[in-house]
Amino acid sequence: MRGGINRLSYAAELANDLRRTHMCGVLTEADVGREVVLMGWVQKRRDHGGLIFVDLRDRWGLVQVVFNPDYSEEALKKAERIRSEYVIAVVGRVEKRPEGTDNPNLPTGAIEVHVAEARILNAAKTPPFYIEDEVEVDENIRLRYRYLDLRRPEMQRALQLRHRAAKATRDFLDGRGFIEVETPMLTKSTPEGARDYLVPSRVNPGSFYALPQSPQLFKQILMVSGIDRYFQIVRCFRDEDLRADRQPEFTQIDMEMSFVTAEDVMEVTESMIAEICQQTTGLEVTVPFPRLTYQDALNRFGTDKPDLRFGLELVDVSDLAAGCGFKVFRSAVQAGGLVKGILATGCGGYSRKEIDELTQYALTYKAKGLAYFIVTEEGLKAPITKFFTKEELATIQTRFGARPGDLILFVADQPSVVYAALGALRKMLGERLGLTDNADYRFSWVVDFPLLEFDADEGRYVAVHHMFTSPRTDDLPLLAEEPGRVRAQAYDLVLNGVELGGGSIRIHRRDLQEQVFTAIGMSADEALEKFGFLLEAFDYGTPPHGGIAFGFDRLVMLLAGRQSIREVMAFPKTQNAADLMTGAPDTVSRGQLRELHIGLDVKKEDK
């Protein structure tokens, strides 16, 4: 019985004989005196009885339209029925606003449109939330009514920014001689990497396509084909758990070039990123981007995707810890681990509870605890100072450059745990201390990744990047004997703690590719079965080549200053990979399954 529902019974009027002449948001004083036809949504109606103001909205903005019996009695009558989000058309004249009634908060605030004729093109129920920026609505509701959410100016700006980023990308790469080539969405499942989304083949019972995790193999094949410079703004699919910056389907800027070195790829990339920034937000980016090695990144920041907007670098005290009286430190080093710390500037006043919170946080990264010192005028204070000599305490304070009022936090463990825990702690402290300026964009390259790493669960080496990445030629002799020490010709582009993209020079020779397959424990038979076409292609004259791929959503997210890629995607999915608007994924009919020769093995809930 809500009024909004009854309103819908009003017959909609047609606009067949009207042509929209202007957009709402673009009218200015230069248009004064002009007869216009506007169409849009009602943002707000202000009813003064004998006079009604309506803020009319379209993608370009708002303009005030005025219903006054002096202009049209009939239009005023109609305006009384108008409600928020009605779609209306108005015919009228642009006029300068009366003296003293300008609205400086509105780009169109100096003018208004005097309505001679109005039509209600469609009524609207009262929307479940306000169509305006900075609404704090439950994401459930935003996603269920995504079409309304997308009406908000903020979301419209995000989609426009995304469009401009895509256009800048295409324009730039076109100018550099790249051509966009589409690759299949229905392709072959490959081992390694993420879980595939599978699509059953009706005409090949029992067989499945996989949706691409990336067009990796196709773009390499295109190099074999002599395309030379390929790119694609392409959808990729990975069936893994979601995060703020991970969706099951996402978009990559995918590139590949022939006859290039890593330097060449990085140069093109830097120029492209600079161009995208310039064309979207006007941000001027300085190139080239600083580079750091994988090992440096870990040592200094505890992560291979460091946020370079602030310091708080990790400090190594393993040497000191090895001989100190604190058993936790000493035994960590003896077990082949590290003891590293971070200086939390100005956090010396943290309460026991706050330090406990930090400890809890470190625990989620598998740290066993968090040791700390509070820095005072009299030196370091903490329950654990008794395990250290005066000299040791003084050395620690000096090494951290700690001053009274600071807090020093330590993790002692295996290197991977120390890096993960302190890296996360550093990031959290950076945010908490207000060191992460959204308008500060610090790009960097991380290079010299290891080619392979040992996977304890699998009991074998696995590719860090992917198995088509070329080893550094100077490390080739190590491949057979010490695969863990081989460095890759790979590079990651990092921005403010987010991995934006990664790429590599690829293997282009069959013998080397087969060696790498061997190193990751893939049999010759399996290699032929899964990648025979690639190995065969390598036999037909394959140029040296390399490329890179970017998370387009992440790039746009950062340019838009948002915290989640959902905010820059028109129709994102929830953490359960569901689309709350359409209801996907959903069950299908028995008939569809039968046609695909699929039987289900799930317990059906009684409905």
Added chain:
RNA sequence: GGAGCUGUGGUGUAGUCAGGUCUAACAUGUCUGCCUGUCACGCAGAAGAUCGAGGGUUCGAAUCCCUUCAGCUCCGCCA
């Protein structure tokens, strides 16, 4: 697979830790009436929630316990 946070009229929140004074409060929105210069219009009035769902404890549950659902953040997973 795991951890944490959130869920109260249409929307956003208060109330939950110390169960009864909550026959649930506030703001906004909605509806009705009045209003010719508002732009967060104003004024007067009205309607609207059994507190995500289910079960339990209790004389009594929004509040305590268990289960479950949904959203978010994170670990694992994933480049």
